[in-house]
Amino acid sequence: DxxxxxxxxxxxxxxxxxxxxxxxxxxxxxxxxxxxxxxxxxxxxxxxxxxxxxxxxxxxxxxxxxxxxxxxxxxxxxxxxxxxxxxxxxxxxxxxxxxxxxxxxxxxxxxxxxxxxxxxxxxxxxxxxxxxxxxxxxxxxxxxxxxxxxxxxxxxxxxxxxxxxxxxxxxxxxxxxxxxxxxxxxLEPRLKSADESFRLLLTNSIPIQQRELSDIIADYGLFLLNKYDKQRLYMKYCELDKPSDDILPVLLSLAKIKHCTQIYRDKRGYDLTGTALHFINEINKGTFGQITFDQDILDEKENEKLNDTNL
Ligand code: G4P
Structure with missing residues (x-):
């Protein structure tokens, strides 16, 4: 929870x-x-x-x-x-x-x-x-x-x-x-939606208590990178030749590069949980570029203002 x-x-x-x-x-x-x-x-x-x-x-x-x-x-x-x-x-x-x-x-x-x-x-x-x-x-x-x-x-x-x-x-x-x-x-962070919870998990303001959920959090991070047109750096880092909407191929490629085979292995022998945590950490460190996670909220606000002035 x-x-x-x-x-x-x-x-x-x-x-x-x-x-x-x-x-x-x-x-x-x-x-x-x-x-x-x-x-x-x-x-x-x-x-x-x-x-x-x-x-x-x-x-x-x-x-x-x-x-x-x-x-x-x-x-x-x-x-x-x-x-x-x-x-x-x-x-x-x-x-x-x-x-x-x-x-x-x-x-x-x-x-x-x-x-x-x-x-x-x-x-x-x-x-x-x-x-x-x-x-x-x-x-x-x-x-x-x-x-x-x-x-x-x-x-x-x-x-x-x-x-x-x-x-x-x-x-x-x-x-x-x-x-x-x-x-x-x-201060206690106010979590008014799932999006807010994910954004706080990605910025480490709330801790990831269940490691098993790390691929879902990584998937949300990937979703934002794609949504905000920040594909270039994660593709380079994870050695992908095209952007991906699906976290699994991203994690598999990253696991191979990082030799993440240590702890929780899947059938192929990769530690996808550990790799997901690594991916989340790189997002937070800025490896995939400078990101404003709430960009969509700011864009919406700006559009509202524009509509108001056009009326
Ligand atoms: P807190 O007291 O509010 O909990 O935050 P704290 O000062 O401990 O800072 C949390 C982390 O954020 C620290 O990294 C700190 O170095 C980093 N940090 C603080 N200010 C800046 C900034 O302006 N830019 C960047 N890039 N980082 C900043 P840490 O000790 O390595 O913690 P972790 O979050 O990486 O585990």
Whole structure:
């Protein structure tokens, strides 16, 4: 059952996040740029952000998304959530200078938000959240590095009185004074359709718990590659001379190339489950090109807009 996988400790994490929100000045949510629609937890926005908290969304892993769809993704989210500021980036490859700029922009957007309630701008309490595997820890680590450098020249230390208000661990810089919760809030991905579940499985935001299902997930991945005209790279990688709508010949060819004969063998001696997992992993790593899995949703939205203006 793909819908009910969310573990108990994550539910507690969500509760914890909700409680801490009353003491934060701004929320930085991280999400995967390849799925601007799928898995977005709109509950956070409706219940907590909509009315009262500045909310900035980082669409991360932009290196893996289709460049033609980055701005469309931002427009899509801002049309659904007008109180959210959206920025896209690739945290994995960002350097210190870019990170300084990014964090400066994030702070600015939080402070300039009409929902920013503090009268003075000397101190910021920020919480980072998002669904699993979108880059929350990467973000916090980069921030930690940024502040570690500053701290070494400015001798910044924790002031115990303020620290205890948030959680045990906060990262601190003095100029400006910034408090960021060390542990990110983990949001439960919202799965409104089978397509969304598959897209989250392909981006590793929900784990594949039943290996036996990996060929179905790989088949869905292949379906999207074909649908979005991204046949060239998978054909090359799997040594196929034409695109295939059927996952089996793709996996058989790949199994031969990769010598996947180890664990679950089929009658021909190939480990098709292991090969399917390999294929899924390559999709997620970007081996078959930059893909925006929610491209169809963005296209639909654009068509609606065009029809509206033509009427
Ligand atoms: P989380 O805290 O939200 O769960 O995510 P985390 O930072 O652990 O990042 C999840 C994976 O995504 C990590 O790969 C990380 O390196 C990768 N990642 C983060 N930002 C980017 C980005 O901008 N571009 C790309 N291409 N990758 C990014 P990992 O540790 O290898 O995990 P896995 O998902 O590959 O198993």
């Amino acid at each position: 793909m819908i009910r996988w969310f573990p108990g400790h994550m539910h507690r994490g969500m509760k914890d996040l909700e409680q801490s929100l009353s003491t934060v000045d701004g929320i930085i949510e991280v999400h995967d740029a390849r799925i601007p629609h799928s898995g977005r937890n709109t509950q956070l926005y409706q219940r907590l952000v909509g009315g009262h908290k500045p909310h900035v969304l980082i669409l991360n892993k932009s290196d893996l998304a289709d460049p033609n769809y980055l701005n469309k993704s931002i427009e899509y989210i801002q049309s659904e959530q007008p109180n959210t500021q959206v920025i896209h980036t690739s945290l994995a490859s960002i350097d210190m200078k870019e990170m300084t700029n990014l964090f400066g922009r994030l702070l600015q957007q939080i402070v300039e938000s009409p929902r920013y309630t503090r009268s003075s701008t000397v101190e910021y309490n920020i919480v980072v959240c998002g669904i699993p595997n979108v880059g929350k820890s990467t973000f916090i680590n980069k921030l930690r590095n940024l502040f570690a450098n500053k701290a070494s020249c400015e001798q910044v230390g924790a002031s115990p009185g303020v620290t205890r208000k948030m959680s045990e661990k906060v990262k601190i810089s003095n100029r400006p004074k910034v408090f960021v919760r060390d542990t990110p809030g983990i």
